Amino acid sequence: QLHFVESGGGLVQPGGSLRLSCAASGFTLDYYAVGWFRQAPGKEREGVSCISSSDGITFYEDSVKGRFTISRDNAKSTAFLQMDRLEPEDTAIYYCAVRPGCGRTWSQLRGYNYWGQGTQVTVSS
Numbered sequence: 001q002l003h004f005v006e007s008g009g010g011l012v013q014p015g016g017s018l019r020l021s022c023a024a025s026g027f028t029l030d031y032y033a034v035g036w037f038r039q040a041p042g043k044e045r046e047g048v049s050c051i052s053s054s055d056g057i058t059f060y061e062d063s064v065k066g067r068f069t070i071s072r073d074n075a076k077s078t079a080f081l082q083m084d085r086l087e088p089e090d091t092a093i094y095y096c097a098v099r100p101g102c103g104r105t106w107s108q109l110r111g112y113n114y115w116g117q118g119t120q121v122t123v124s125s
Contacts, residue, residue: 002026002114004096009119017084020119022096024077027114029053032098034072034079035112038121040092047107048094049081059106063089086123093118 008020022034033052039045049070050059058070069082079096097112105111 004098004114004116006094006096006116006119009094009121011122011124012086013125014087014123016086016123017082018086018121020081020083020094020121022079022081022116024098024114027077028074029072029077029079029098030074031100033100033102033106034070034096034098035102035106036070036079036081037095037097037109037112038090038092039095039118043092045095045109047109050102050106051079052102053100057102059102061107083121086121088123091121091123093120 003025004022006022012018031053035050036048037045038048048061051070051072067085072079095118097115099111
């Protein structure tokens with residue numbers, strides 16, 4: 001079965017950092033763009049960031065620009081989300097998925113595949 005395995009979540013105080021990982025299971029990342037999404041309780045799943053497959057171009061949701069950094073290691077079929085200066089509003093389950101490219105619609109759920117179970121991030125004092 002093709003899917004991602006997300007890890008790295010946890011409980012952190014406001015202003016702290018976490019590094020999330022998503023490892024591809026059953027496929028390689030080389031030709032896919034990778035998107036990170038999050039879903040807070042009672043809210044819809046929203047796009048956080050996307051990194052393209054070939055040239056590494058990145059996209060970010062406005063509220064995380066300058067705080068989050070997306071990256072990828074194709075040799076390990078793993079993508080990462082470095083989250084700094086975390087805020088309580090960042091509390092959510094974080095997921096990753098792939099699609100052929102990021103593009104201007106990168107933050108929409110449409111076209112993404114191989115979702116994992118997610119990893120919980122809680123920002124609280």
